[in-house]
Amino acid sequence: MRIVALAGGIGGARFLRGLLAAVGPQDEITVIGNTGDDIHLYGLKVCPDLDTVMYTLGGGIHEEQGWGRADETWSIKAEMKEYGVGPEWFGLGDRDFATHLVRSQMLTAGYSLSQVTEALCVRWNPGVRLLPMSDDRVETHVRITDEQGTRAVHFQEYWVRLHAAVDAEAIIPVGADTAKPAPGVLEALAEADVILFPPSNPVVSIGTILAVPGIREAVAAAPAPVVGLSPIIGGAPVRGMADKVLAVVGVEATAEAVALNYGSDLIDGWLVDTADEGAVAAVEAAGIACRAVPLLMTDVEATAEMARAALALAEQVRK
Amino acid sequence: MRIVALAGGIGGARFLRGLLAAVGPQDEITVIGNTGDDIHLYGLKVCPDLDTVMYTLGGGIHEEQGWGRADETWSIKAEMKEYGVGPEWFGLGDRDFATHLVRSQMLTAGYSLSQVTEALCVRWNPGVRLLPMSDDRVETHVRITDEQGTRAVHFQEYWVRLHAAVDAEAIIPVGADTAKPAPGVLEALAEADVILFPPSNPVVSIGTILAVPGIREAVAAAPAPVVGLSPIIGGAPVRGMADKVLAVVGVEATAEAVALNYGSDLIDGWLVDTADEGAVAAVEAAGIACRAVPLLMTDVEATAEMARAALALAEQVRK
Incomplete structure (x- = not known):
């Protein structure tokens, strides 16, 4: 089975780890990663979401923190402070810096972000094909x-x-209007057997990916069932501050409102947490199949169970 | 007194530390640093000799090693090995990387190497004015x-x-033929009261600085006495592999041959080690005042004594 997942950072990466545990070796997972939170720091290109996915699936993530590297050292950060060079508020560890150095050097040499990401993944061997949403700067x-x-x-x-x-x-999303989907993105969506929206931020993660012209249309047009998992449980984001950015786009921070905002032209199925069982009827009334299952990614097995529920719902809504 | 010293890396930096201990607070030291061993690594501009001077005089040097930072960590090097990105043979520690990141970011922003060096020295406060020999790439x-x-x-x-x-x-020295002396270099030489050649490598350190058009001429034309210290003691370099590169330019690895290679049109005085007392007469016969004094930089005080001997010889040869 060919599974395509759109993914942001921490939440997306953790879901993908569960998904990998839920599928078999014959299944192929393509991840379309958000690059909208990329930032240039110290002259280097930093891709926090791609790296979080890569480190999490490749066994290099700082588990408790959810981002950055395990066994990290912070010498450069200390030195930057001595030099009076900021920003102080962004934490880049020494090991993490190495990734940005390799990436930036390859980009300067003329490789695309897709090619660089593929090269970095040779080391990390994440078990998925990781594609940036676009090679263009967004x-x-x-x-x-x-x-x-x-x-x-x-x-x-x-x-x-x-x-x-x-x-x-x-x-x-500055630059999104003229960005092109990275090579392979539209093809993966067109050829997918299942498309998943992990419980990533619907505005600044999934929303940014969908803002690249052609991607929203490709998801909507894809023959595969599209199933999402609510990042909102009981009226609050499980992690992060999704409610803050949902308010901007006029969407309530509820499992139901997020589903309706995606809409039935985009998603075919939606999983809410058992705490939000009351939302099921309203989501289904909007033409989106909905199930209530436990959605807390407390460990890999619990997350794998969520992935299985998403894949099961995809089979139920398959036309 | 305005003292100008040409300097390479480890030997030059250690001599400068002794010189600083030998002079008074009213004396001004300008260092013209070799940039011929600069190298681009991982997309960053690395200036080993400037940094060795800066770290040594600023209290950040790894004392035993002579180069690089004290309390260094090596996370990036370990990561680069995992990524399969070289060169493995060049050791850049994490703290050191921070310097190259700041430098490279400033160069990319359009600052000259002189300006960047001045900015880095705001932190290190080396007690000398450190000028790269040139802002051009050599x-x-x-x-x-x-x-x-x-x-x-x-x-x-x-x-x-x-x-x-x-x-x-x-x-x-690729690029030296079209390089221009950095701002302040020629002025410092013209206005100097004393010009010193520390016991740096006469070919790839002092020689490279002199290869920048205008610098050799400015040293030769300077009204100040020019005094050098032999990097060769008893027929061998005290440190490093100066003999290897002296052979290329057809100069014997002796205290005498190095002095004669500089020549009396460039230097007015020359210090050899007491082990080379036999060379004094031949050097003097070539029109260069010569004294034999202990030249081993065993500690700061021994080095300060060498600096005092050089300054004393400068007074003796002052016209």
């Missing part, structure tokens, strides 16, 4: 108003430095 | 013949990877 910016006035800040600054504590007024 | 290459045939390799590859074990056939 950077999500967030419009805010604070004591410095109204301005757009990089998503990472909003998320990591400001902890989303300032109201977001708009989410702007 | 890279010393070495022509060798081995099982791969006759070819030119970067000086660092010759020195660090091959340990100078293959005969050097030519030393080629």
Whole structure:
């Protein structure tokens, strides 16, 4: 079976680990990774979501933290502080830096982000084919108003430095309108047997991927059933601050509202947590098959069970 | 007193530390640093000699090793090995990487190497004004013949990877012929009260600095006395492999031959080690004042004593 999953960072990566545990060796998983939170730091190209997927599936992730490398050292960060060179609010460990150095050197040499990602994955052997959503530069910016006035800040600054504590007024995926899907993305969607939306952020992860012209259309047109998993449980994001960015696009932070926002033209099935069983009827009324199952990714087995439920629902809605 | 010193890496840096201990707070030291062994690694600009001077005088050097940072960590090197990205033979620690990241980011932003060096020195506060010999790219290459045939390799590859074990056939400071002295270099030489050649490598350190058009002429024309210290003691370099590269330019590895190679049009005074007392007469016969004093930089005080001897000789030869 050919499974295609759209994925953001931590939540997406953890779901993919469960998915890998749920499928067999004959199944092929292609991951279309969000690159909207990529950022240039110290002259290097940093791709937090791609790296989180790569490190998580490749066994190099810092488990408790969910991002960055295990057994990390922080010498460069300490040195940057001594040099007075920022940003101080973004944590890049030494091991992580190596990835950005290799990536940046390859990009400068003329390789595309897809090619670089494939090269990095030779080492990490993540068990999936990891494709960036686009080889073109897309950077999500967030419009805010604070004591410095109204301005757009990089998503990472909003998320990591400001902890989303300032109201977001708009989410702007700069460059997305002219970006092209990376090689293989549209083909993977067209040839998929199942398409999954992991419980990633519906606005700044899945939403950004869908904002690349051609990808939303390819998902909608794909013959494969499309099944998503709610990142919202009991009216709050399981992890992260999805509610903050959902508000900007006028979507309530509920399992039901997120499903309806994707809409039945995009998704065929939707999993909500058992805590949100009350949402099932409303989602189904909108033409989206819905089941309530436990959605807490407490460990790999619990996550694999979620993946199995998603694949089972996909079979039920297959035309 | 305005003192100008030309300097390579480890030997030059250690001499400068002694010089700083020998002079008073009213004395101003300008160091013209060799950049011929600069190398681009992982997309970053690495300036080994400038950094060795900066770290040594700024208290950040790895004392036993003579190069690189104290309390260094090596996470990036380990990661590069996992990625299969070389060169493995060049050791860049994590703290050291931070310097190259800051430098490279500033160079990419359009600052000159002089400006970047000045900025880095704000942190290190080396107690001298450190100028690169040139803001233009100069890279010393070495022509060798081995099982791969006759070819030119970067000086660092010759020195660090091959340990100078293959005969050097030519030393080629690529780019030196069109390089311009960095801002301040010629002015410092013209206004100097004393010019010193520390016991740095006469070919690939001092020689490369002198190969930048205008610098040799400015040293020769300077009203200040020029005094050098022999890097050769008893027919062998105190440190490093100066004999290997002296052979290429047809100069014997003796304290006397190095002095005569500089010549009386360039230097006015020369210090040899007490072990080379026999060379004094021949050097003086060539029109260069010569004294034999202990030249082993065993500690800062012994080195300061060498600096005092050099300054004293400068006074004796002052016209």
